[in-house]
Amino acid sequence: MECAIREATSExxxxxxxxxKEIADYHHLGGEVTINSEVLKADGFGKNPFYKCILAERPMRNGCQQAHVIGHALFFFGYSVNHGRIVYLENLYVVSEFRGKGIGRQLLSKVAEMALDAGCVEMKFVTMEWNARAKAFYTRLGAHDTTESEQWHCMELGREGLERLAQSKKSP
Ligand SMILES: CC(C)(COP(=O)(O)OP(=O)(O)OC[C@H]1O[C@@H](n2cnc3c(N)ncnc32)[C@H](O)[C@@H]1OP(=O)(O)O)[C@@H](O)C(=O)NCCC(=O)NCCS
Incomplete structure (x- = not known):
C-alpha cells in the first residue's frame, strides 16, 4: 500500500x-498512560532524546489538505552485555483499517535499517500473551519468543519502588 515512512518531528x-493512547486502549491499559504531548516533545526532541519515532503517513491526495498518519514505531537504543548495541522497540501500531497492508512491516523495516546504521545487532520487544496477531506478525518477520525458549520474565519497578530503592542505600 502506498505510504510514506518518515522520522517524527516535534510537530x-x-x-x-x-x-x-490508541495502542494503550488496544492493550486495555488506557488508564496507565500518564505522559502527554509536552512530555513527548521534551523527551524525544530535546538535547538528549530518550527515544526515536518513525511514522507511516498516507500521502496527500486531491481534495485532501493534509497527509494522514496511520501508524508509528517508537524505539530507543540500549546495550546488551552479551552482544553490544541493541534497539528496543517500545511501541508499534497501525491504525485498524490499515492493518494487513504491509504498513507494520515497512515501519519495522525502517527501524531495522536505522538500528543497523547505529551498529545495533539485536532488536528486543515484548508482546502480550493474548496478542496472537502481533506474535504471528513478529514471527513472520523472523523474531523468536525468548519466553518460550529461555523462560525470560519481564519485570519492572515503578516510581515508588524506584524511590524506595534510591532511599534504601541511606538506611543501615
Ligand atoms: C501488529 C501490527 C503492527 C502489524 O502491522 P500490519 O501492518 O497489520 O502488518 P503487515 O501487513 O505489515 O504484515 C507483515 C507480515 O506479517 C504477516 N502478518 C501480519 N499479521 C499476521 C497475522 N495475524 N497472522 C499471520 N501473519 C501475519 C503478514 O502476512 C505479512 O507477511 P508478508 O509481508 O510476508 O506477506 C498491527 O496489526 C497492529 O498495529 N496491531 C495492533 C497493535 C499491536 O498489537 N501492536 C504490537 C504490540 S506488541
Missing amino acids: DCECLMSLI
Whole structure:
C-alpha cells in the first residue's frame, strides 16, 4: 500500500500522543498512560532524546489538505552485555483499517535499517500473551519468543519502588 515512512518531528507529538493512547486502549491499559504531548516533545526532541519515532503517513491526495498518519514505531537504543548495541522497540501500531497492508512491516523495516546504521545487532520487544496477531506478525518477520525458549520474565519497578530503592542505600 502506498505510504510514506518518515522520522517524527516535534510537530508530530500531538498526533503521536493520540496513537499512543490508541495502542494503550488496544492493550486495555488506557488508564496507565500518564505522559502527554509536552512530555513527548521534551523527551524525544530535546538535547538528549530518550527515544526515536518513525511514522507511516498516507500521502496527500486531491481534495485532501493534509497527509494522514496511520501508524508509528517508537524505539530507543540500549546495550546488551552479551552482544553490544541493541534497539528496543517500545511501541508499534497501525491504525485498524490499515492493518494487513504491509504498513507494520515497512515501519519495522525502517527501524531495522536505522538500528543497523547505529551498529545495533539485536532488536528486543515484548508482546502480550493474548496478542496472537502481533506474535504471528513478529514471527513472520523472523523474531523468536525468548519466553518460550529461555523462560525470560519481564519485570519492572515503578516510581515508588524506584524511590524506595534510591532511599534504601541511606538506611543501615
Ligand atoms: C501488529 C501490527 C503492527 C502489524 O502491522 P500490519 O501492518 O497489520 O502488518 P503487515 O501487513 O505489515 O504484515 C507483515 C507480515 O506479517 C504477516 N502478518 C501480519 N499479521 C499476521 C497475522 N495475524 N497472522 C499471520 N501473519 C501475519 C503478514 O502476512 C505479512 O507477511 P508478508 O509481508 O510476508 O506477506 C498491527 O496489526 C497492529 O498495529 N496491531 C495492533 C497493535 C499491536 O498489537 N501492536 C504490537 C504490540 S506488541
